[in-house]
Amino acid sequence: MVPAKQAEELILNLVQPFNIQDVEDVDLRSVRDRILAVSVTSHLDFPHWDNSAMDGYAVRFEDVKSASAEKPVVLEIVEEIPAGYQPQRSVKPGQAARILTGSVMPEGADTIVIQEETKREDEQVLILKPPIEPQAFVRHRGAFYQAGAPLLSAGLVLKAPEIAVLAAAQCSQVRVYRRPRVAILSTGSELVTPDQPLQPGQIVDSNQYALAALVEQMGGEAIPLGIVADQPEALKRTIADAVAIADVVLSSGGVSVGDYDYVDRILAELGAQIHIRAVAIKPGKPLTVATFPKALYFGLPGNPVSALVTFWRFVQPALKKLSGLPQGWEPTFVQAIAQQDLRSDGKRESYLWGQLHWVNDSYEFTIATGSSSSGNLINLAGTNSLGVIPIGQTQIMAGESLQVLQI
Numbered sequence: 426m427v428p429a430k431q432a433e434e435l436i437l438n439l440v441q442p443f444n445i446q447d448v449e450d451v452d453l454r455s456v457r458d459r460i461l462a463v464s465v466t467s468h469l470d471f472p473h474w475d476n477s478a479m480d481g482y483a484v485r486f487e488d489v490k491s492a493s494a495e496k497p498v499v500l501e502i503v504e505e506i507p508a509g510y511q512p513q514r515s516v517k518p519g520q521a522a523r524i525l526t527g528s529v530m531p532e533g534a535d536t537i538v539i540q541e542e543t544k545r546e547d548e549q550v551l552i553l554k555p556p557i558e559p560q561a562f563v564r565h566r567g568a569f570y571q572a573g574a575p576l577l578s579a580g581l582v583l584k585a586p587e588i589a590v591l592a593a594a595q596c597s598q599v600r601v602y603r604r605p606r607v608a609i610l611s612t613g614s615e616l617v618t619p620d621q622p623l624q625p626g627q628i629v630d631s632n633q634y635a636l637a638a639l640v641e642q643m644g645g646e647a648i649p650l651g652i653v654a655d656q657p658e659a660l661k662r663t664i665a666d667a668v669a670i671a672d673v674v675l676s677s678g679g680v681s682v683g684d685y686d687y688v689d690r691i692l693a694e695l696g697a698q699i700h701i702r703a704v705a706i707k708p709g710k711p712l713t714v715a716t717f718p719k720a721l722y723f724g725l726p727g728n729p730v731s732a733l734v735t736f737w738r739f740v741q742p743a744l745k746k747l748s749g750l751p752q753g754w755e756p757t758f759v760q761a762i763a764q765q766d767l768r769s770d771g772k773r774e775s776y777l778w779g780q781l782h783w784v785n786d787s788y789e790f791t792i793a794t795g796s797s798s799s800g801n802l803i804n805l806a807g808t809n810s811l812g813v814i815p816i817g818q819t820q821i822m823a824g825e826s827l828q829v830l831q832i
């Protein structure tokens with residue numbers, strides 16, 4: 426049994442991240458959560474031109490620096506400059522231009538006096554207070570970004586702020602890494618789909634649905650391959666097909682020591698290199714990790730909670746690295762206060778599902794009510810985290826702190 430941390434490192438080392446061959450151009454409207462594959466520069470300066478940050482008057486600082494309410498400076502208004510208008514007149518000594526937020530600064534003017542510090546009298550404006558400094562409220566061309574400099578770097582996840590920047594830089598098509606293709610199959614002669622009538626002894630294939638949801642949540646393309654009975658030939662054909670079409674293959678079930686647990690044997694027959702057969706975590710011990718020339722294979726355990734725990738702990742980091750994220754692949758744990766006594770047999774690193782809440786300046790972890798059995802998927806619903814009891818430790822008492830993985 427490989428310790429969990431070591432398994433994580435081993436798996437991450439097996440992953441070849443996407444490179445410049447693994448890209449596609451996507452419409453800006455559809456790039457949310459995708460990963461930028463090339464760095465982006467713009468030929469535009471930001472701001473594109475000197476402009477006003479406020480509604481007011483564009484003036485020459487020299488003219489107004491000694492203005493006061495008692496001795497206002499009177500300026501002649503030569504032009505009105507709404508947003509989107511290119512000024513036609515230059516502001517000469519004794520003159521001002523009416524200007525609105527975002528509008529282009531007229532030639533000759535160097536400072537904005539805000540409207541609240543003026544009094545308008547027809548075609549004249551009285552300046553009642555001197556600006557704090559020359560250039561006050563002027564946003565200068567290129568102050569935020571200069572054309573040609575790196576704007577967004579490759580590897581960024583495109584969320585609202587990055588999408589706004591891309592839009593402003595007029596990038597309507599964006600080069601992003603393609604989605605990882607993840608084939609998912611469920612093994613087990615007892616399995617039926619949710620719409621099939623359930624006969625005695627049968628079980629509904631819930632893993633296929635949960636794993637597809639997780640893959641899609643991670644930005645992957647889930648390729649559902651359905652249920653494969655515990656028959657070596659059928660399983661061999663499906664696995665061979667899966668590794669030919671996918672970057673990652675997830676099977677669930679058939680990896681323990683039972684008479685019908687064929688996955689490891691078939692992987693070996695197909696020429697896979699098997700790197701891991703068991704990990705010291707509970708649930709999730711019988712985890713098989715193998716590589717084919719073009720695909721990474723995870724044989725997840727069949728028990729519903731075990732399949733998901735091994736996904737969160739090991740598949741998720743691998744998918745993050747594969748997808749082109751430059752760092753931050755490892756799961757992040759937070760420190761929380763246990764709300765109940767938590768127990769483990771101490772033989773494996775134990776993951777207990779429950780609720781993590783931020784209460785009074787710290788995280789609190791509450792274990793799910795009901796059985797913490799890897800076959801009980803019912804009380805997994807509504808949970809958001811896994812509390813960890815380290816290997817060799819048999820309990821964490823209420824009030825003590827523990828590491829918790831957010832899921």
Ligand SMILES: Nc1nc2c(c(=O)[nH]1)N[C@H]1C(S)=C(S)[C@@H](COP(=O)(O)OP(=O)(O)OC[C@H]3O[C@@H](n4cnc5c(N)ncnc54)[C@H](O)[C@@H]3O)O[C@H]1N2
Nearest residue numbers: 611628629630631632678679680681686710726727728731
């Ligand atoms: N003698 C031993 N027996 C077992 C060991 C062991 O070390 N020695 N390990 C146990 C542990 S831990 C786990 S976890 C399971 C893993 O078993 P498999 O990966 O071989 O999975 P199966 O035997 O095929 O199924 C286990 C269980 O899960 C149900 N299942 C399977 N697939 C699905 C699915 N797609 N959706 C919902 N439920 C599924 C299946 O019906 C079984 O009930 O082995 C222990 N045994």
Ligand code: MOO
Nearest residue numbers: 708709710731799
């Ligand atoms: O590891 Mo199994 O996943 O304990 O049930």
Ligand SMILES: [Mg+2]
Nearest residue numbers: 679681683686
């Ligand atoms: Mg089994």
